[in-house]
Amino acid sequence: MTAKTTLLDMTSPAASPALDICARHGNKPDALLEILHDLQEAVGHVPEAALPVIARALNLSRAEVYGVATFYHDYHLKPQGQHVIRICRAEACQSMGGRELQAMVEKFLNIRVGGTTSDRKVTLEATYCLGLCATAPAIMVDGKLVGRVDAAKLKPILAEVTK
Incomplete structure (x- = not known):
């Protein structure tokens, strides 16, 4: 040094x-x-x-x-968005539509996993098991678990975090 x-x-x-x-x-x-x-x-x-x-x-x-x-995935070297969405990428969630769910979120927010929206409102992260395998696919929004996520359930969540 x-x-x-x-x-x-x-x-x-x-x-x-x-x-x-x-x-x-x-x-x-x-x-x-x-x-x-x-x-x-x-x-x-x-x-x-x-x-x-x-x-x-x-x-x-x-x-x-x-x-x-x-x-450790809980440490962030860059500032996070006001809201953090974590999408489960474990096998159970993947098999129940997790990839499609991720694609919907990325398209809506216009960011990829690991990114934060330009207005710093939302950060999108991947996680490798939220423990909701029986209710796959699952996400976590600001620390709250959400299971059985589909397009109908996702739209109001995204509307809320981006307003």
Whole structure:
């Protein structure tokens, strides 16, 4: 790490909250998951600029911190939309029309899975089992599970999250 890179990392807007959160956790490397969670809670996502700051505070490599932040699907390196729709892509949901459901949502929102609408209202994510196999296909909207989703059930959901 060069002095120039360190200076840029430590002066980024993400540095202050990241350093404060690391300090609250005693700058302990074994608190990395909690630190990432708290940072996401504080600023709405885990800014990539905060990763080297966290690495330095915890005496970890950037690769270690980045690896953890990108391994767990609940951490987001970019801001999420106001609403988050997760579409189940597990086998039961796929066999009951999950792919078609995903295509409908992508077309309506004009984004692909992993994207956020340009107005930042909706983020679309894939997940690999919501535990509603008996009521497939299933989605999760802002943390609420919805089963037996078809076009008729989907339209009012999409209308609500995009208004």
